Amino acid sequence: MTLFDLRLQEVHNRLHEKELSVTDLVDEAFKVIGKREEQVKAYLTLDEEGARAQAAKLDDKLMSGEARGLLFGLPAGIKDNMITEGLRTTCASQFLKNYDPIYDATVITKLKAADTVTIGKLNMDEFAMGGSNENSSFYTTRNPWDLSRVPGGSSGGSAAAVAAGEAYFTLGSDTGGSIRQPASYCGVVGLKPTYGLVSRYGLVAFASSLDQIGPITKNVEDSAYVLQAIAGHDPKDSTSANVEIPDYVSALTGDVKGLRIAVPKEYLDGVDPKVKEAVMDALKVLEGLGAVWEEVSLPHTEYAVAAYYLLASSEASSNLSRFDGVRYGERANHAGSLMDLYLDSRSQGFGPEVKRRIMLGTYALSSGYYDAYYLKAQKVRTLIKRDFDQTFEKFDVIIGPTAPTTAFPLGSQVDDPLTMYLNDILTIPVSLAGVPAVSVPCGFADGLPVGLQIIGKAFDEGTVLRTAHAYEVHTEHHKRRPSL
């Protein structure tokens, strides 16, 4: 048991009783990082000096008895696609390897207001494109449960850091499953909120209609606290929803009696038998608590991956057009003309997966192919969304596995993009529909964590978290730690 195994409330009690200081928490974070980071490689940038200065400020606040923020003193790691003023933000790309932001993303402003301590920026697939973290242009993060395996992607650094105890909590971003899938592979809790609940201002855009920031934590209660701190309308983001934010923590009643659960048969077909077994066991636990479940069909599930890759790549090709070598980032030397400057800067700044998606998106949006690919995919998105809408008319949540398998070996899929894309088959439909979902640990298969995905109605994070919490308090899977 380490300090990082304590629930947030326990940490706060100890801080309040002066049994612990924020500096102690930061010391512990860097002690664990010093011991494990060489193996795990979760961080791209560490800010020990900044973290210690912030800890000292918070300790003064603690001593003076000033009001404390919701996440007071907690050492947090941030996925490196969120803009942090004065702290290098690279998106794991050579294009931004020296980028020094001049402002904070809204989530960072909110975390600062909640009195967290940022300890560093976390590794990811370049520009959040990938499902294994192997597309980072710096190095690959490793899965703390088995260092020969991937941590998942694209928020692999964020999930691995929490699993390894190298941060109290982290923020990730999810476009097609990039919070939930690595959380599943690393045995931690990953929440993708409803699209629009958390501001995207200052998140480097990949696919703007899908991207969403969310917390990665060791338990569901902490996830509710972090969501509480970062959710809310932001006038700086035109896609931010103006909805009332409920009290997510008090929603964790432990009561799921009468909860109606839908289990899509498409989410169980073709998954690893051990993953399926863990999910069925989880359903038994919930059933034992008074929930009722029924098998349903989400008939358009099999079309989600194709629709997603056309839509996400199209949006990516548009969003990444801003990287031109003029105002910031990579610039090619000795370019003879402005066009050569664009061509050379982009060609040397972007890695293979980013180029592949820009190419796919540009093709799908180009004259003559727009209707056949992009428009068709948008219509299929409507059908997928309808599947969810219809299911939620009768059910409170939808439950299935987060990923079809456990974490796969490093390098095993790197040359086969299509197979890699199919790992996200169970998370992508949720992203296309814009609804919230959480991945919670629900067992182990051959020593590797399995994730249970709980999906809810739009803006009904309360029910999603309540279900996950009720399950978690009756099981022990989330308490297991990798032996590093």
Next chain:
Amino acid sequence: MSIQIKDVEHVAKLARLNLTDEEKETFTEQLNAILQYAEKLNELDTEGVAPTTHVLHLSNVMREDEVHESLPQEKVFRNAPEEEDGQFKVPAVLE
């Protein structure tokens, strides 16, 4: 529909990317595989189905037209690869 190297070259030009011969071959092969997989969408009849561009009902975000201080030049150019006399410097646009 099959993609040829010349299509990849054309798309690369639109996307402002220079590709090596090896990249052209790899992308031709991979894009063909991905687009072939995407043909799966044609199994669905989407006649009369409205496209979903966005799951939220979006509206413009307007702010009051008030004068604010601009960002200081020092901040604006903090990440500039090259600047001169308060401007971003690029190669000549016209010969």
